[in-house]
Amino acid sequence: MKEMNGMSVNDLPQDIIVSKEDEELLKFIETTRPKIYVVGTGGSGCNTLTRMYQIGIEGVSFIGMNTDVRHLVKIKADKKILLGKKVTKGMGAGSCPKVGEEAAKESEGEIANALSEGTLVFVTCGLGGGTGTGSAAVIARKAKDNGALVVSVVTLPFTSEGRHRMDNALEGLERLRKNSDTTIVIPNDKLLSIAPDLPLNTAFKISDEVLAGSVKGIAELITKAGLVNLDMADLRTILSNAGCAVVGIGEASVEAKPESRAMIAVETALNSPLLDV
Structure with missing residues (x-):
């Protein structure tokens, strides 16, 4: 886990005298600190999660979920969950969202336990495939059931990936939107309009960076001090039941x-x- 720079008595300058009352207030801050989770699901989501883990987002825990056990062992995360051990036997969802959904439903108990203390939960994936498209809405719903503010950050596939994949993505987006407070949608084709001559592999990396930047920007509004400080209540007011959003x-x-x-x-x-x- 990437620990937040929480304030404690030891963090204060030595020449400052802290009263017992202040000590109690600082202890209270520690016990009420928001718990923030970023969940990457599916191959694309877990790749994005690894990039976020490497970049580092202050005060956040990273959870990777996938039906493909070989891919899951390669990613970077604080916790990993193999979805649908009985449904897929660790072999992946075969680009079938229904299989991804069934795998997530099989693992609902494990998902709920992992997110049980979450105050703010980000769900990220690339829509269009099997695991991410099928499981994201299930994960978002379990997080909301636990009382978390749920922000989903997803990409739509490149047109070059085919009509079938886009249809899957749009159906998955509709399910995810209904189970999230805010859904940030990044169309991959728009990334190509920024840099149209990039190879596809490079474009996917840029897509990961945009997703990572979106999550980092929101999470660190409340985990890092700034000129304008926001708390979890502010974020909940802004993002609760807010629908779809875009980033620039x-x-x-x-x-x-x-x-x-x-x-x-x-x-x-x-x-x-x-x-x-």
Whole structure:
């Protein structure tokens, strides 16, 4: 687990005298700290999870779920769950969402236990295949049943992957949307519009980075101090039952004037092709 830099008495400067009352307040902060989980499900979701794990997101635990045991052992995560041991015997879902759904239902108890303490749960996958498309809605529903705020962050397949895969993705998205508070949708074709000449493997990596950046940006709103501080109650107000959402990406050059960089990044994000859905 990537531990959050929680505040304790030992973190305070030595010249500050902490009262017993403050010590009690700091202890209370520790006991009420939101528990944040990121669940990657299916091959694409677990690949994204590994990238997030390597990047590091403060205050978050990573859980990988898949029906393919060989892929599951290769990923990076704090916890791993093999879905549907009886249904798939660790051999994968064969690009069939129904198999992925049945596998997740078989493992509902294990999923619920893993997410039982979650305050904020992210579910990420690439829609269109079998495991992620079929299991994501089941996972989101179990997290919501436990009282968590559920934010799903998913990609739609490239057009080049075929009509059947896109149809699967759209059906899976509808099920996931009904079981999530907020669903962030990233169409992979829009990534190609940003850099159209990229090889497909590179495009998939960029897709992972966009997903990772989306989760990191939301999670660290409450796990890291900033100029404008948000707490879990703020996030729940904003994202609870919010439906579908999109993300825009923007940055400013180091050559830009320091006082202009934030505005340039915002303007670039607002003009991002990812917002044109």
